[in-house]
Amino acid sequence: MREERWLKWGAGLVLFLVLAFQLFPIIWMVNTSLMTQLEAATGSLFPHEPQWNNYREIWRALPFFNYLKNSFLVCFSTTVVALAVATLAGYALGRFSFPGAELFGGSVLLTQVIPGILFLIPIYIMYIAVQNWVRQNLGLEVRLVGSYGGLIFTYTAFFVPISIWIMRGFFASIPKELEEAAMVDGATPFQAFYRVILPLARPGLAATAVYIFLTAWDELLFAQVLTTQDIATIPVGIRNFVGNFQNRYDLVMAAATVATLPVLFLFFFVQRQLIQGLTAGAVKG
Template sequence: MIETRGFKILRAFGLVFLSAVVVVPLFVVVITSLKPLEDVQGIFTWIPSEITLQPYLDIWKTVPLADYFLNSLIVVCIATAFSVVIAVLAAYALSRFPFKGARTFSLMVLSTQMFPGILFLLPLFLIFTQLQRTVGVQLNGSHLGLIITYMTFSLPFAIWMLAGFFASIPKDLEEAALIDGTTRMGALWRVVLPVARPGIVAVSVYCFITAWGEVLFASVMTNADTRTLAVGLRAYASQTDVFWNQLMAASVVVSLPVLIGFMIVQRHLVTGLSTGAVK
């Protein structure tokens, strides 16, 4: 198909428009975070009359942002680590040990992604409350409860994604290692996992991002001591005023870990997503 000049121009305008949809809001966030509060409360200006880094210093004093940051790191890192470990073992079993009903199980795992997350809010809250009454385990308002919740949402997709990735790895590699005397777990650790690194990275990034920006469950299942960043950002809005410059500055700070992590693992992420999706 030969592209006409008009088609190229139309495509260029489309790409510029889509880029503006993404870039303009980010520009507003960054430029607002560099303004004094009195400038933010007035009429919005694209070019600030004064640029200051004071909001980035004040965000740690207005609210306990460091505590929220630590809570998020604890919950998200542990949930991601456990999700990846369990997903690796489950996906490896699905791809290497066929059993009756394996396809049905895979479809059931994937079908859980069709339901909106809010549908599970009340059941999980009631289950955690009942466990606290019967077993004495504090889940509501604790890190453990939020970790289990995030694993509930990330595991199905992680298992499905890694199962497709493991299926693309030739079995001959493992068989050669088994003939050399290694165990099945040894073959998984020394042979399969190094080859499957892009897929594992992709799944890890997905689990991390899903949990890092989650607001609904974190709002219900945390208290003042276990509040995460996504919920803690609301503290910059009081009953009488909203510290917009600090809120935007905190949003930039919150986004940095995800941005930096994505830039580091971008190559593995693209490879893992494409390979897992094809298989």
């Protein structure tokens, strides 16, 4: 009993330390966002008086609404396209045996080993080359650099492989007998997939969608290179704000706090299905 008590206290202490370590940057960010410019620059621990005006100031100093709109548009579109592709591909890998299935599944996972930064320059050069070829040979003006489409296509290409792997594991954990029973009752394979498997896969779909959305929301490197000021996302806007107003750490932290709120609300809204999806998809694969 004494060993169990010490073990419980030790586990609780470790969890508390991990939680404090994770929450400290967020608390510091919110705390700094309420400071004056002088307090933030001199490293004060707490604001003498909360400066709620900082949150109004960022909307005046930055086109923040435009950044929010761009981020929502890019992240939502990427989530829809990548999730649709990953769902169909994950279902095929998790349900059917065909020549090259194992090789394809391993290749999908292998793509995540290569650092994304290595693709930045080749993708930029490729997009410019495609734009020039289409303009010269087809007489059409296609923009991949400096457009929503180019950024959405890039994000989709990066998020589809790991999303396929997540959905593959989840579909593999759903008993095949459910589909067989539906087809015995007269359903076609597509109807069995749409009416039986997809509702059961809702937690996995939610987990994958949240992963895609959050990763796209936080991405800076490709967004910095492939966007212009008009279609800049929130990370790019905050990065440019740091470059233009290096001493306004109070406003930078206020902008970062506002940028955190949408994904925070999204996480709390789907947290139950997110946890179910992450655990159920790990049953077997």
